[in-house]
Every structure is written in structure tokens, then in C-alpha cells.
């Protein structure tokens with residue numbers, strides 16, 4: 001399935017209390033990763049050679065799952081005041097996605 005085939009209708013959010021600064025060793029590892037050349041796929045699209053083990057948001061690390069929301073609380077019930085909004089849509093199959101939000105987002109799609 002291609003991402004264009006998905007009907008993405010929820011935004012992404014993280015819990016405020018799960019955002020933290022990178023540790024010095026994590027910063028160093030990310031700097032090393034940034035030096036690895038991009039891989040060019042047939043067709044010319046350049047992609048990162050390997051995904052980061054960290055979920056980096058605006059220079060910090062989200063130490064928890066990514067949740068789906070549509071302006072209010074997350075689908076799994078975290079109050080609006082306890083979350084921050086990320087600048088992309090929620091992707092249920094994403095490797096950092098909250099399993100409850102993913103299941104509810106998939107159910108909404110069907």
C-alpha cells in the first residue's frame with residue numbers, strides 16, 4: 001500500500017511530559033547519522049539510509065508513542081491540555097504510533 005492510498009484524517013500529537021532534550025550521546029549519534037549519504041531509489045527519490053532509533057521533534061526526543069487527534073483529546077483519551085501537536089498527519093502504520101490510536105484511526109477509515 002502506498003501512502004497516497006491512505007485516507008489520513010488525524011493529526012499527530014505527543015504527550016507534553018514525554019518530551020525531553022537529547023542526551024549528549026544521542027546528539028553525537030544523530031550527528032554521525034546525518035553524515036551518512038542519502039540513498040537514491042530507482043526513480044531518483046532520495047531517502048535516509050536508515051531510520052533514526054529516536055523520535056526527534058523540534059530538537060527534542062519524544063519518549064513515548066505518537067497519538068492521533070482531531071483538535072481535541074487524542075483518540076486514546078489523553079486530554080488536549082496534556083499534548084502538543086506535531087506538524088504532520090497521524091500514520092497508523094508508523095513505527096512510533098500508539099496502538100490504541102492506530103486501531104481507532106484504522107476503524108474510522110473503514
Ligand SMILES: [Zn+2]
Nearest residue numbers: 067076098101
Ligand atoms: Zn494514543
